[in-house]
Amino acid sequence: MRILGISGSPHADGNTARAVRYALARVESDETRYIGLSGKTINPCIGCFSCAKSHRCVFDDDMGEVYEAMRWCDALVLGSPVYMGMVSGQTKALMDRCVLFRPSYERRPRLSGKIGCGIACGGFRNGGQETTLQNIHTFLLQQNFKVINDGFPYSHAGGTVVGETLEDQLGLQTIDRLMDNLREMARG
């Protein structure tokens, strides 16, 4: 299985980057790929809908690499820091630019049927990890992903991290379970 992990944080080696890389390490026998949005230029969507006709975005920026990787993968692990109880602006820009995968004249969005899941990293307990995961899940649903949770035994919303990722043992457990469930769901 080809698994893509994306960190939507402005920090190259921050908590979200560490959480997503930790998730990928859990499935290292699969083919994995990591993209961090730190330092990347991803312009916000301007709603021109050129992509609906041309299949291309008017912006020639770093989203090109993300488009290619999203087509490539069988499963997507999308991580975001919690910003004001929601996804970061970087993550949201990526999500909006994925309108290109939803051409209205085709029966299904082009990412249909892939597995998708989320990881949210916040500074505080109850800081908005669940609402951030809801943002991620809504995006994945709109792209017709098969959205999964963190699996047995708790089966809650996905990966939830508080504070320093590698010191948050419970948070790491939610990621372990998320990735185990991802492989299980991929097996069918």
Ligand SMILES: Cc1cc2nc3c(=O)[nH]c(=O)nc-3n(C[C@H](O)[C@H](O)[C@H](O)COP(=O)(O)O)c2cc1C
């Ligand atoms: C603009 C901004 C807003 C934030 N809002 C929240 C918040 O609502 N809830 C929370 O728990 N943490 C919040 N934080 C803290 C970050 O989510 C936290 O530090 C996280 O670990 C950062 O991840 P990163 O290291 O991958 O960037 C905020 C941080 C910033 C910069």
